[in-house]
Amino acid sequence: MKQTAKLFLVALVAGALTLGGYKYFVEPNTTVAYTTQDEASFIPTNYSSNITAAIDTDFTDAAEKTVNAVVHVKNTTISRQPSNIMEYFYGGGQARPMVGSGSGVIISPDGYIVTNNHVIENASQLQVTLNDNRTYNAELIGTDPKTDIALIKLDSNEEFPFVPFGDSNNVKIGEWVLAVGNPFNLTSTVTAGIVSAKARDLNEFDGNPQSFIQTDAAVNRGNSGGALVNTRGELIGINTAITSETGSYVGYSFAVPSNNARKVVEDIMEFGGVQRGILGISTLPTKLAQKQGIDITQGVYVAAIEKGSGADKGGLKEGDIIKQIDGYEIAKFSDLVGYLGSKRPNDVVDVTVDRKGTRKTVPVTLIKLETFTIEDTGLEVRNANKAQLDAYGVDNGVVVSNAATKDMLPLKGAVIVRVNDKNVTNIDDVREIMKSNGFGDPVKLTFVDRNGQLNSYIFR
The missing domain is CATH 1.20.5 (Single alpha-helices involved in coiled-coils or other helix-helix interfaces)
Known part of the structure; x- marks a missing residue:
């Protein structure tokens, strides 16, 4: 116890x-x-x-507003297959129809459709099928290969469902979007994703810079020319390309911003061709500028000012770093290209630059960019103003604005005074001379280089 x-x-x-x-x-x-x-x-x-x-997040409303306005575009081209050596060199052969297809977006009730240039290129016949399987013939209104945008119109007096344009400048990274198109010849198909990047340039070094909206919405073959819309059902882009080693979707697709597509369409309807407005500057890639000891991480470095241009008259200086245009941030060259792609000649833009550590905003009137590519040379030329001609000490000529090959790049900025020994005063003169040039004929260019030296090149 x-x-x-x-x-x-x-x-x-x-x-x-x-x-x-x-x-x-x-x-x-x-x-x-x-x-x-x-x-x-x-x-x-x-x-x-x-x-x-x-x-x-409800995608159904945006999808319902869009699917009936996105169409299937069938492009029939005629290809001649040579059957002997004579037909191979001199043309001819049996005509064979070839059929391609893509998508398009109806943008007005009277049947205007925006699509990609590569969807309708070389078409001899265009057929459009709506989501309800009605089929119509379509007429080509105009194209712009540089932006890969084309405008066609349904051959009908009916009223059609359409997608309204949205403001692609207001698109934000991370925003939900829908891609609507006709991949694999199906009726309208909707996929969802987010905006994963803006102002993406896929052609940084080919002389034709672009400014795409990048998205991870699934896009496959046949989606080209289709709609990229926001959750309100507004058109913010035209699906144009994918990046893939297999040709199929792997996670990234690219769309022409709607502001740029809309401007191209309006120019085609009003002027019959695209009116491009430029500042009148030459730029230096950021990495190259850094190698030269220039302190720049974001923005566009102004390497040279075109005499007599809007940039010259507005007060931009060599060495300026462009930071904003009309309040929109410019972090890289494709930002600049994308914004100016929605503007026209004689538009005035406010350009904010960093000038030796000081912020300065100047108004610049955009000048018109008119170019012509001389076949067989890879050289793109544009009209020269008086200030440029005076700077080179010549009375006439056109300026080399771009070169397709690296070995021709030293000619960029030179003034061509004669083509095939005929004086030229504008790109129309060059165009007419080249029209009279026979197939395989050499092209002789006489030009003045930056050092004032007169030289001639013969391209064969």
């Missing part, structure tokens, strides 16, 4: 010590742990609500 009492007493004391120790040492820590748990649980709750918001 005494032994039992002792054991009971020991257990009682041990229990008291345990309870006291718990109260003294453990309970405060438990309170801290509990508070930490509350804070930790707050983070996943927020995260969870974001997921719910994303899941609750």
Whole structure:
């Protein structure tokens, strides 16, 4: 009995010590742990609500507004296959129809459709099939290969569903978008994704810079010319390209911004061709500028000012770094290309530059870019103004604005005064001379280089 009492007493004391120790040492820590748990649980709750918001994003309204305005475009071209050596060199052969296809977007109730130039290129016949399987013939209104945009029109007096243009300048990275098109010759197909980048240039070094909206919405063959829309059902881009080693979708697709496509379409309808406005500057790639010791990480470095241009008259200086245009941030050259692609000659833009550490904003009137590519030379020429001619000490000529090959790049900026020994004063003169040039005939260019030297090149 005494032994039992002792054991009971020991257990009682041990229990008291345990309870006291718990109260003294453990309970405060438990309170801290509990508070930490509350804070930790707050983070996943927020995260969870974001997921719910994303899941609750309703794509059905945008899809319903779009699918019936996105069409299937069938392009029939005639190809002649030579059957002997004479036909190979001099033309001829059996005519064979070849059929290609893509997508298009109806942008007005009277049946105007915007699509890609590569979808309808060289078409002898265009057929358009709507989402309800009605088929119409279509007429080619105009194209712009540089932006890969084309305008066609349905041969009908009916009213059609259409997609309204949105403002692609307001598109944000991470924004939900829908890609609507006709991949694999299906009726309108909708895929969803987000905007993963803006002002993406796929042709950085080929003389034709672009400014695409990049998205991870699934885009496959046949989607070209289709719609990229926001969740309000507004057209913010024309799906144009994918990047893939297999030719199939692997996660990135690219769309011409709607502001640029809309401007091209309006120019075609009003002028019959695209009116391009430029600042009148030459730029230096950021990496090359850095190698030359120029302190630049973002922006566009102004390497030279075209005499008599809007940039010259507006007060831009060599060495300026363009940071904004009309308040829009310019981080790289494709940002500049994308924004100016929605503008016209004689538009005035406010250009904000960093000039030796000081911010300065100057108004610049855009000048018209008119170019002509001289076949077999890879040289693109444009009209020269008086200030440029005076700078080179000549009375006539056209300026080499671009070169398709690296070995011709040294000619960029030179003034061509004669083509095939005939004086030229503008690109129309060059165009007419080249029209009279026979197939395989050499092309002789006489030009003045930056050092004032007169030289001639013969291209065979």
